[in-house]
Amino acid sequence: MKVYPENLTESIEYTIVKEHVAAYAVTPKARQELLDLVPVADFEIIKDELALVNEMLAIYESGRSVPALASADISKPLSLLRIANAMLTAEQFMDLRDLTERYNYLYRFFQNNEELVPLCAALIKGFPPNTEIIDAIDRVFEKNGQVKSNASPALAKIRTQLGKRRAAADRIFYRSMQKYNEQGILGDFRETVHDTRRVLAINAAHKGRVNGIFHGSSSKNSLYFVEPAETIEINNEIAYLVDEERKEIKRILTALTTFVSTYREVLLIFSKSMARLDFLHAKGRYAFAEGAVMPELVNHPHLKLVQAINPVLRYFNKQKGRNVIPLDLELSAATRMIVISGPNAGGKSLTLKTAGLMSMMIQSGLLIPVHPKSKIGVFQHIFGDIGDSQSIENELSTYSSKLEKMKVFLQWADSDTLLLIDEFGSGSDPDLGGAIAQVFLKKLNQYKAFGVVTTHYNGIKALASSLAGVANGSMRFNKETFEPEYVLQSGMPGSSYTFEVATRAGIPKKLVAEAKTILSDQTIKLDSLLVFIQDEKNKLVADRQKMTTRLQELEVIKAKHEKQISRLEEKVSKQANLNEESSEHLRWGKRFEQLVNGYVKIPTAKNKKAVVSRFVKFLNESAGQKLAESETKQKHMSKKKAAHLHEILSEEIKVGDSVKLINSRQPGEVTEIKGEKYTISFGMMKTTVGREKIILANRSV
Numbered sequence: 004m005k006v007y008p009e010n011l012t013e014s015i016e017y018t019i020v021k022e023h024v025a026a027y028a029v030t031p032k033a034r035q036e037l038l039d040l041v042p043v044a045d046f047e048i049i050k051d052e053l054a055l056v057n058e059m060l061a062i063y064e065s066g067r068s069v070p071a072l073a074s075a076d077i078s079k080p081l082s083l084l085r086i087a088n089a090m091l092t093a094e095q096f097m098d099l100r101d102l103t104e105r106y107n108y109l110y111r112f113f114q115n116n117e118e119l120v121p122l123c124a125a126l127i128k129g130f131p132p133n134t135e136i137i138d139a140i141d142r143v144f145e146k147n148g149q150v151k152s153n154a155s156p157a158l159a160k161i162r163t164q165l166g167k168r169r170a171a172a173d174r175i176f177y178r179s180m181q182k183y184n185e186q187g188i189l190g191d192f193r194e195t196v197h198d199t200r201r202v203l204a205i206n207a208a209h210k211g212r213v214n215g216i217f218h219g220s221s222s223k224n225s226l227y228f229v230e231p232a233e234t235i236e237i238n239n240e241i242a243y244l245v246d247e248e249r250k251e252i253k254r255i256l257t258a259l260t261t262f263v264s265t266y267r268e269v270l271l272i273f274s275k276s277m278a279r280l281d282f283l284h285a286k287g288r289y290a291f292a293e294g295a296v297m298p299e300l301v302n303h304p305h306l307k308l309v310q311a312i313n314p315v316l317r318y319f320n321k322q323k324g325r326n327v328i329p330l331d332l333e334l335s336a337a338t339r340m341i342v343i344s345g346p347n348a349g350g351k352s353l354t355l356k357t358a359g360l361m362s363m364m365i366q367s368g369l370l371i372p373v374h375p376k377s378k379i380g381v382f383q384h385i386f387g388d389i390g391d392s393q394s395i396e397n398e399l400s401t402y403s404s405k406l407e408k409m410k411v412f413l414q415w416a417d418s419d420t421l422l423l424i425d426e427f428g429s430g431s432d433p434d435l436g437g438a439i440a441q442v443f444l445k446k447l448n449q450y451k452a453f454g455v456v457t458t459h460y461n462g463i464k465a466l467a468s469s470l471a472g473v474a475n476g477s478m479r480f481n482k483e484t485f486e487p488e489y490v491l492q493s494g495m496p497g498s499s500y501t502f503e504v505a506t507r508a509g510i511p512k513k514l515v516a517e518a519k520t521i522l523s524d525q526t527i528k529l530d531s532l533l534v535f536i537q538d539e540k541n542k543l544v545a546d547r548q549k550m551t552t553r554l555q556e557l558e559v560i561k562a563k564h565e566k567q568i569s570r571l572e573e574k575v576s577k578q579a580n581l582n583e584e585s586s587e588h589l590r591w592g593k594r595f596e597q598l599v600n601g602y603v604k605i606p607t608a609k610n611k612k613a614v615v616s617r618f619v620k621f622l623n624e625s626a627g628q629k630l631a632e633s634e635t636k637q638k639h640m641s642k643k644k645a646a647h648l649h650e651i652l653s654e655e656i657k658v659g660d661s662v663k664l665i666n667s668r669q670p671g672e673v674t675e676i677k678g679e680k681y682t683i684s685f686g687m688m689k690t691t692v693g694r695e696k697i698i699l700a701n702r703s704v
Contacts, residue, residue, distance in 0.1 A: 342427075
């Protein structure tokens with residue numbers, strides 16, 4: 004992917020974003036890779052990388068976190084493991100052990116959460132944990148990095164002998180010190196250590212009274228340090244054993260190094276895997292902190308930003324206690340370029356920078372803080388002319404610098420290019436600079452390039468309205484308060500509000516009026532017309548907002564009334580059923596009464612038996628009728644319920660819709676649709692289900 008000029012990443016604050024992402028990395032390698040991050044133009048690479056980062060984000064959204072990834076730099080010990088008979092230090096062995104243990108824990112974490120993060124789990128699934136390295140190091144070292152006495156039988160024997168000799172040496176030295184102390188020839192402090200040997204501190208006046216080896220004197224020669232003759236022999240034995248201990252430890256560590264060297268490739272894989280996961284983890288942590296999401300990705304140039312938040316602006320505004328106004332902007336095949344006009348400090352340049360930043364972030368595998376309905380494509384080139392790039396060294400004027408960039412744009416721009424041109428046409432005579440800028444705009448539009456352009460020139464605004472694929476846009480401005488609102492309005496140019504802002508700033512009205520006389524009537528009328536149009540559009544936007552709010556209120560009232568009507572209809576239906584049941588009970592009751600009266604009046608037992616038979620037949624007939632009615636009613640209800648379910652399951656569901664699982668009350672939002680699989684976000688949790696398991700949130704089964 005071509006980015007021009009080289010400082011464009013700095014101009015749109017992409018370098019600041021990389022620094023913020025890198026701050027979440029814990030391994031030096033991942034941190035450096037994030038600082039060196041560059042956008043790419045391969046759609047498959049971008050898509051795969053974003054999918055991995057999105058899984059890391061899912062971990063934090065689910066309330067979990069990735070296990071500790073921190074580990075020491077093991078490049079030096081790995082190099083030593085390639086050398087025959089090399090010996091690692093205790094610290095290097097402990098670093099390798101720490102790396103292996105952390106990798107093992109990380110491996111188990113991702114495999115245990117494979118359902119949530121299948122792609123991340125697959126990255127290391129082919130490299131299972133290793134316990135042999137840890138076990139081998141643990142057989143030699145204590146937790147504090149000291150070599151264990153039982154690391155070998157020889158070392159255990161040497162240290163046992165050392166313990167005994169040191170204990171004997173202590174007893175001999177103590178007796179010697181007591182003897183000379185009683186003689187009053189020791190100094191204020193009676194002993195010290197020199198070259199690992201305990202020595203007596205003898206007053207200079209009595210130096211000849213102690214037999215032993217002289218080890219030096221104090222700075223003022225007031226004390227002489229002497230190793231007493233009684234301890235020389237045993238100290239020599241200790242020195243010999245210490246040397247034997249050193250040799251045995253060297254032999255043990257060399258053998259351990261040889262063993263661990265057989266796992267060098269495994270350790271290298273562990274190290275690279277940790278760095279790779281840390282790289283993705285840092286991106287996921289940044290996305291979680293910024294409220295970033297995965298927009299819809301398309302494999303062609305496209306830029307639809309919905310409620311986009313510039314993360315750098317938010318960072319600096321947060322320090323000042325200010326909010327960020329979300330940006331809505333779309334560049335598509337139908338409208339590839341937008342020419343934004345409006346007052347200074349109204350947000351034109353910020354809009355342009357945000358568009359470029361969002362594209363660079365996505366093409367660098369970074370999720371962006373936008374609404375999930377946003378749609379981002381891939382650009383092969385991102386070219387920009389932002390700010391004053393005048394070069395003293397090359398003796399280029401501001402305008403010459405702009406022309407140099409424009410020459411590159413005209414040479415390389417095509418239908419896969421995103422252009423970011425700030426203050427188009429500026430830097431020269433307004434009429435002449437505006438004229439040549441119009442020619443450039445026509446040519447760049449012929450190349451089918453995409454772009455965001457800002458300008459104050461009316462000629463460029465007028466041209467934009469006449470070119471197919473190019474549209475005007477303006478930053479909304481409050482004429483009452485003379486404050487920018489930082490909202491992009493597509494479809495119309497905007498006034499620079501030059502005279503209005505000057506008046507608000509306290510410039511005398513007389514001077515403002517004089518300035519107006521210098522301009523042609525046509526220019527003043529055009530600017531006044533733009534102000535009028537923008538005011539009218541602002542009013543329409545406000546009216547539309549009021550109407551939308553009122554419509555929403557009416558929808559609530561309508562839903563409430565429909566609910567009440569539904570309740571009344573249900574009540575009437577229940578009452579009708581009750582009335583029908585009462586009539587039926589009354590009919591059967593009369594028949595029952597007739598049978599009872601007949602039974603009483605009939606004198607003979609034979610006739611009474613006939614009445615009883617009719618009574619039994621009557622009961623069976625009644626029960627059969629009720630059962631048939633119940634079955635018919637049940638079939639009708641099941642058929643009605645199935646039809647209702649089929650109806651609501653046939654309704655279209657799109658990304659961004661509020662839905663719920665069947666037989667559930669918890670609403671969620673559709674964040675992604677792949678074929679018949681729908682990814683639903685329930686706050687911090689996400690799940691993927693088939694269409695047959697979800698319905699719109701406002702529907703019920």
